[in-house]
Amino acid sequence: MSFQSTVFEKIRQLFIADSVIRSYVKNKVYKAHPSTIEQVDYPAITLHKLESKPDFHIPDIIMLGVQVDIWLPAKTYKDTDIDVIADRVRALLHRENLNDTDIGITCSDSYEQTSSEMMYDNEIESYHYALIYKMKGAVI
Amino acid sequence: MPVSGQRVVINNLIRFSDGFVKHANATMKKAVKVVDKQVTKNMSRKDFSLSELTFLNHPFASKHGSKGTPVYDPYWMIHKRSGDLLGSKFTRISGGVGIGSLRGTGKLDIVGEIGLDKSKTAYAQNIVFGTSKMIPRPILTGSLSQKEDQVRELFDKNLRSAVINFR
Numbered sequence A: 001m002s003f004q005s006t007v008f009e010k011i012r013q014l015f016i017a018d019s020v021i022r023s024y025v026k027n028k029v030y031k032a033h034p035s036t037i038e039q040v041d042y043p044a045i046t047l048h049k050l051e052s053k054p055d056f057h058i059p060d061i062i063m064l065g066v067q068v069d070i071w072l073p074a075k076t077y078k079d080t081d082i083d084v085i086a087d088r089v090r091a092l093l094h095r096e097n098l099n100d101t102d103i104g105i106t107c108s109d110s111y112e113q114t115s116s117e118m119m120y121d122n123e124i125e126s127y128h129y130a131l132i133y134k135m136k137g138a139v140i
Numbered sequence B: 001m002p003v004s005g006q007r008v009v010i011n012n013l014i015r016f017s018d019g020f021v022k023h024a025n026a027t028m029k030k031a032v033k034v035v036d037k038q039v040t041k042n043m044s045r046k047d048f049s050l051s052e053l054t055f056l057n058h059p060f061a062s063k064h065g066s067k068g069t070p071v072y073d074p075y076w077m078i079h080k081r082s083g084d085l086l087g088s089k090f091t092r093i094s095g096g097v098g099i100g101s102l103r104g105t106g107k108l109d110i111v112g113e114i115g116l117d118k119s120k121t122a123y124a125q126n127i128v129f130g131t132s133k134m135i136p137r138p139i140l141t142g143s144l145s146q147k148e149d150q151v152r153e154l155f156d157k158n159l160r161s162a163v164i165n166f167r
Helices: A003-017 A019-025 A079-093 B006-043 B050-055 B100-105 B124-129 B139-164
Strands: A044-054 A062-073 A105-115 A119-121 A126-139 B089-095 B110-116
Touching: A003 A019, A003 A044, A003 A062, A003 A079, A003 A105, A003 A126, A019 A044, A019 A079, A044 B139, A062 A079, A079 A105, A079 A126, A105 B139, A119 B124, B006 B089, B006 B110, B006 B139, B110 B124, B110 B139, B124 B139
Parallel strands: none
Antiparallel strands: A044 A062, A062 A126, A105 A126, A119 A126, B089 B110
C-alpha cells in the first residue's frame, strides 16, 4: 500500500475511534473527496490528498498534504457543532505522531497548516469546514 | 573581580539585535515576494482563448467532473477570467516590530502571509477549499509548496550570514 493510503486508513481509524466524532458522523469517514464519490451519506468527514512529494533532506520520507473536510447538514446541526468536531480533529492530528506498526506506517510531524472559515454548501445544504494538515513519514 | 567592558558588550548586543531584526524582516519580505509571484503566476493562466476553450469543450466545466479536464499540471492552477480573484490577493508581514520581544524573551516571531480577501471575492474559499461538487484547488499552499525549497534556502543563507557577519 502507498504511504497516502496507509495514512488515510490511520486517520480514519483515529476518527471513528473517537467518541465525540463518532457521535456525529458514526463511521462515515470517507477516504476520498465527496465530489468523487457517487453517494455520500451526510453528516460525514472526508479526506483528500492535496500533494505528495519526497522530503527535501531525506528523499525516502514522503511529505503529504491532507485536507480534512467536515460536512454537517444545517437542518440537523448548528455551525457550533463544526467547532466541536474540528477541536477533536486537531487533538488527534495536530503535532501528533501517527506511527502504527499494525497498519505499517511511521508518520511524524503532523501539523495543521491552515483551515478555512465556516462555509455553507448550497448543493447539500450543509455547513462545511476544511482543515489542511501536513505530515511526513514512510511505509514500514 | 569586577567585570570591565560590560557597557560595550551590552551596546553591541543591542546593536546586534536591532540589526538582526531588520535583517530578518528584510529576509521575510523577500520570501513573501517569491511566493507571491508564484501565486500570481498560478492564478493568471491564460493559455487558452475563449474560442480555444470552446474547442476543448470547456475543460473547466462541471460536466467533466470535479477536477475538470486536466489541461494544467498541477490541475489546481486557475485560468484568469475577470481578474476578481487575483484582485483579492493580499500579502502581509506581521511581528518582528521593534526588538522588545527579542530582548525580553529571546524569541523573534515574524509571520509572512499571502491570502485571498473574501470580502472582495466571496467565492474564493469555495475555489481554494472546494465544495461537495468541486475538488479543492489549493492555489496558495500549492504555490508555497512549489517554492518551499527556494524559500528555505533564502532563510538558511540570509539568516546564517547575519550571525556570521556580527562584529
